[in-house]
Amino acid sequence: MFNTYIFDLYGTLVDIRTDEESWELWSKMSLLYQYRGAIYKPQELREAFEQGVKTAIKRATDMDKELTNRKELDELSEQTKLEIQIEYVYQELFHNKGVEITIDECSQIAQFFRSVSTCYVKLYKGALELLQELKAKNKKVYLLSNAQAVFTRGELQLLGILPYFDGILLSSDVGYKKPDRRFYERLLDTYHIDPTTAIMIGNDYRADSLGGANVGLHTCYINSNLSPREDANMIANMKADFILESMDLVKVKSLVLR
Structure with missing residues (x-):
């Protein structure tokens, strides 16, 4: 056919089932950030992460509007769905604490986050x-x-x-x-x-x-x-x-x- x-x-x-709200997850992530010199308490880190995602999406939205002409924007407005690269949010959380880290290292941290938050995948x-x-x-x-x-x-x-x-x-x-x-x-x-x-x-x-x-x-x-x-x-x-x-x-x- x-x-x-x-x-x-x-x-x-x-x-797949993930749990990105568990205290255990954010406790481990907090500890990982502290190992690298970025001091966050678990709840502080979670809130900073959620705000970082919102900020990244807004930044992407503003850039999309700048690059898209008015006619195209009107045509796309109801179906526009922008995406970000989550590893850059993890990197920004380090930068906010004055810690320099590569994006490759942040990709590994993102994978750690995924592995800890995943209940099952099949x-x-x-x-x-x-x-x-x-x-x-x-x-x-x-x-x-x-x-x-x-x-x-x-x-x-x-x-x-x-x-x-x-x-x-x-x-x-x-x-x-x-x-x-x-x-x-x-x-x-x-x-x-x-x-x-x-x-x-x-x-x-x-x-x-x-x-x-x-x-x-x-x-x-x-x-x-x-x-x-x-x-x-x-x-x-x-x-x-x-x-x-x-x-x-x-x-x-x-x-x-x-």
Whole structure:
């Protein structure tokens, strides 16, 4: 049916649970910062981190407005979703305490944060088999995910699915998130994808189904345990080529790969 398959990651192929609010996490992060000479109490560090993320997003938003002409801004306003690179937030927290540190070191600290905050990360049943069959049939397979590369690339390696993708585009690398059409267009342009023969498969109706359809892609929506809560109330009125009311990648395979 299709030549090209574009997947979302978390909630579509990968089931993950993280806890970024635990006292244990911020206690360990505080200790790590203190080892490097940046003295933060756990709660102080958490609040500084959250404010750092907000500041980085505002900075990105202001820059985007400066670089985008008025007409384009009006057209994009309702779907603009900007992304930051989280490792630079960790670096700024050191700088705020007068400590110099490289961005590579901050990438390692970000990975430490991810490993401590992750309760579990695993493939959904049938995910590996679906990817294997797509490759066996010489289909093109791409990943388009709202994700931090500093977290996600290691998890792709850990889960053993990195080799199955012909191309990977992560929001932190591009500066945009789904459903921003610029994120989709970057994927289509970079890999010369014909949207009429491609399908977007994901678990977020607005980001994956509406976002994909907005650039001419076919779409498959999966209501998984990680889908936005409002999706459950929208299923009856959803518009997608395929709609699954629960996670079932075996059924996805039967629907989109014939």
